[in-house]
Amino acid sequence: MRSSILQTASQYLLPILLLFSVFLLLRGHYYPGGGFVGGLVASIAFVLHSFANGTENTLKIVRYKPLSLIPIGLLIASLSMFMPVLLGLPVMTGLWFEEPIPVIGMIGSALFFDLGVYLVVIGVVLTILFTISQNTH
Amino acid sequence: MLFTVLSGLITSGLLIPFGKFFKSRWSVLLACLPILLFVYYFSYIPDISLGKTFNQEINWIPSLGVNLSFRLDGLSLLFSLLITGIGSLIVIYASAYLKGHQFLDRFFAYLLLFMSAMLGLVLSNNIILLFIFWELTSISSFFLIGFNNQQKESRKSALTALTITGIGGYFLLIGLLLIVYITGTASIDALFAQASFIQQHAYYPYIVGFVCLGAFTKSAQFPFHFWLPGAMKAPTPVSAYLHSATMVKAGIFVLARFTPILGNTELWSYTLLIAGGVTMVYAAIHSLFRTDLKGVLAYSTIAALGMLTFLLGLGTREALTAALVFIVAHALYKAALFLITGIIDHETGTRDLTLLSGLRKVLLPVFIAGTLAALSSAGLPLSIGFIGKDLIYEATLHGPQQLALYLTIIAVFTNVILVTVGFYAGIKPFLGPLPEAFQKVHLPYRAMWVPPLLLGILAFILGIFPHLLGGSLIQASLQVMDISTAPVNLKIWHGFNTVLLLSIGTLALGTIIYLVQKPTANKLAFIEKFNNLSPKHIFERMGALLLRFSDFYTNKIHNGYLRSYMLKIIIFAEVLIGYELLNSGPISIDFDKLSPISFYEGFNVLILIAAVLFTVSTRSRLSAVVGTSVIGYAICLIFVFYSAPDLAMTQFTIDTLTVVLFVLVLFRLPPFLNFANKLDKIRDGFVAISFGVILSIVALKVLQEPFETQVSDFYGQYAYSLAKGKNVVNVILVDFRGFDTMFEIVVLSIAALGVYSLLKLRLKSSEKE
Known part of the structure; x- marks a missing residue:
């Protein structure tokens, strides 16, 4: 069921949704949002694209296997978790830069932790969905 | 001391990635570690002999009273030396015995892990720590026993050993926790002072029972002994190590360690005396009729362990001395005999006593080692075995008046048979004519025959100069177990007395039985x-x-049906909550406090109800899925109305993805099969409606309770000041409860990996079974 309307729309929706997901990720610490929702929205963007264009074509855009996002995400999350240990603080102590960065706002270890969550969620959702869809079609 | 335990653990861990290097002939280099540890502990002998003890304590989990607390005293030094000393020889031996084995690196990793666990066990000064190492020995020995994992028998006996020692470990833990519970301390140092308090406590009998059960399973006491002969499926170096100096002695060690804390009561003594006595007689009789060399050794090991338990039960100073000396003597000759059996097996390909003979002509140094070990096991004068045997008889003769005679009789009986089976294992394969088949047998690598020879010679050196052992280690060990400080005097010559007569009688009788009784296949079949x-x-x-x-x-x-699981889980929850609701009295709802229902809220509920009805009644799978997702979205709206935007957003995206997932999976399924008959549907409907009703009642009940705002106040107050976030939900997720989130994403990853590997798994046709 290829629909050209959906195909055209998904071309534009993919970047917009991805941008929205990053937006959700970044604002999470102050307003509704966060890594988990952001990751889900990003996955939905890809899933929508794969519905319109087929899983193979979506995988071509992604270039890398979604599975590889999982270890990267876990690594980032655990690094941000153990970073304070290097400074002699207990695990998961929040570390923050003094000055806010334009656009992004305050940057701290919590943001990196959230980034890890974001990547893991994308990796997990896409791995599960794409694996199943490739095996059923 | 911590580093001696850790060094083995770390090396064993490093062997997994870097083990390839040690698969070649360099594997013998691994012996450096146990040798260094042996030398390290050897250097402690002078200090320990003077009666000093060394303590080391590092905080680990101080809030639970579990610390990395180690204690080096006579007893632990004695065992440490046996573990590292015999361990070194085993590593050298195994590097030749298993030369070229494809998993040689893994073997050494297990072996070093096991060695460290044993070291940790004997050095622990904290009984919880002791238990941790105890379990680690069980686990690592499982891998060692099942090392030939291609053989079904091998896997089975590894599992038996793990099950039996695992059950024992469980009981030991109960016993140890009871001790901690009544005394409030887990430190062995502190427990020494509380011995009389523990012994007068009402729980004392239970503690003794549980600790003994643990020790008996590990040390293969009747009726838990049978895992030990089964464990002979392991490669011979493993049997030699596990059954001479380490694994099975762990139980003995624990009994010895707890002697000053739990011992010297009738309950303790009789428990050990009976268990030990039955075990040694039972195992001794069995050992006579085995035809497999390793079987002979296995049962004689059980008999020796019985003897040790028996001596610890006797509990007099003489008996404890005898037990300590016998531990050393037994470790030396039993390790040697096992190693010799390994050589015979390795070179001739059989361990059948009825086939082996005349090997002295081709394996002369092995024959010498075997003879030395067998003679020490027989208790020939000038060997350490002789001194051990003398001490045993002395202890039994000086035992309690009314029992002395019986105790001596069973000790003599067991020892006579131990003499015989020692000869079976150490001498019999080498005597007589050399059969045709073994003409081409040649001497193995030096790394294989030197270790047993060393052990045999050591047995005689210690026998000729017994004060080397007695004045230092035995003396210091006794000091730990027994309060009196009378010097220990091990002598070669005690003069003409009953003990000497008994010793000579034992030797003579054992030799006669050896000459008369031959193990044959028929007798084995009979037994x-x-x-x-x-x-x-x-x-x-x-x-x-x-x-x-x-x-x-x-x-x-x-049964694998998701719907059946759901049904059971929900019914269980209903029964549990329903029962609690019935008990908690009537509910009263204060309608005034409820907020008014607005128009769009009511409309939303109508949509919800319509979607539920549609989902239940539709005949198409796909529309059922769509129906459930409408329900999900409607619930999201409720979250939005009641200001939980984060929850609503997440639920919304999750619902979307769930629909996608369903569609992907359902795509392949046949249109709609009607699984449930009418009766099932009515049942499911009943369960579902009652669950809804119960949950509604619970929700209303919650309103009745005074609203506790402490937690939400805390988060509201500190979210910004501590975690610099204004979105409390997110701050909880990534900061306050970050650990939970971490584990959740790990779980998610595992789920994804599971799906991925299940669906992508393409077995080669050879792997399919």
């Missing part, structure tokens, strides 16, 4: 008939019953 009554058989029957039960249980409860 095997009694196996139907043996504990092993009973345990196996129980195991089979357990399997049948779990089959039945699995079919009934875990």
